Amino acid sequence: MKDSSNLDADRQTIAELAPAKVLRVALNLGNPILVQKDPVNGQLAGVTVDMSRDIGNRLGVPVEFKEFDSAGKVSQCAMQDVWDIAFLAIDPKRAVDILYTEPYVHIEGTYVVTQASTLRNQEDIDKPGVKVAVGEGTAYDLFLSRHLQHAEIVRFETSEASLQQFSGQGLEVAAGIRQPLEHFARDEGGFRVLEGYFTLIEQAVGCPRGRPLAAAFLSRYVQQAKQSGFIADGFRRSGQPPLFIPPAGAA
Template sequence: MDTSRIDKHALAPTGVLRAAINTGNPILAGLDPATGQAQGVSIDISRRLAELLGLELQLVIYDTAGKSVAGVTQGEADVGFFAIDPTRGEQIAFTTPYVLIEGSYLVRQDSPLTNNAEVDQDGRTVVVGKASAYDLFLSRELKHATIARAPSSPAVVSTFLETGADVAAGVRQQLEADAQTFGGLRLLDGHFMVIRQAMGVARSRDAQQAAFLTDFLEDAKASGFVAQALTRHGIQGAAVAPAA
């Protein structure tokens, strides 16, 4: 694709493309237990972008979505990977989505809850990862249940169990893995939201940067690169977003 219309110095003012990577979302990124190196779909996309621009890549690693958003808005990183959300949109200019991820509820085996509609009731507590897309969404949508915040998305189920809360909310694949690890847990059918994962830059930057990144991602989807990255990293349950 044509890169002549993007000001590389404006996008990467240090001369290096700094990509914010959130390892709290196992669908997109994580740390290799053997090497400690970041790996995943968002890393693959970052490398593709850096190669296209002819720039060196620096991964700026964060363990939560909230820290990743702050890193981009405060200039610690040039681009990031985020779930599209109107609250974040006050600080982040998003691209179109490249991956769709389900957000689901998890409960104990003996819980009386049988469907998503029963969660939002007085006296119930839902645990979410602090500043995650699920936190932002449920903070707007839940009118009766109380929200409790775990320090990060991977800590949601352990916090849920330790505190005796009624429901855990998060990435369906993470909850499924935790249910197998801890036992005595089950997921409610379906999903309470679909996360639209996108790239983004600080809203204070030139709007042309988000537009360029949108074209880059649309090309990555159309060429099959995003689908191949999901397959390469063994990601199930996430889908490539439709073309814009």
């Protein structure tokens, strides 16, 4: 595993990052690009797991993973002293409670439709009568809530639930992250993923507001981890397809 360059943290910074003497990390299991859980032994893997352990090693504190099934549930408890760092898409609504680093990867938000659907491209979606299934509180739910003017958003508890249930409830389209949608369409049959994307989801590391030293450390960490190739190696090791990792310093 390629390591990023040395990154020092003083006592005050460590206290902000791990006030309970352990780094509590919120993992969104609803995003399989970033974290994977073995269904047999429960072992966690993925780039966010690697980054969490690397940060814990640098701070000299143990890491405790807090598992969530959706990003919305992670952001909802940002100010409740549940977690110290989280891996979430940057969004202005979440930024009320969360301080973000620059993005460490961009992920396409797109749509899957039934094969019989007359919807052919991104521009076809925002029309009266179209109902879009989403996982409640996801980055694409928040984005579409701001941008769709005519289509109706139908929310499910998790992204997985939206995929499993949307066609059975008479909906012809679901929004999500491209790679899981492509897996779903390939495995289930009778579905297709639209070309292009409606948004590029900027994934970043975040901490609760009120921890400026922690935020500054995480920002430096992400820059160095991108520069060193640590993040790119993490995606490759977890078997993810090539993803766009913005250069260090990119907003």
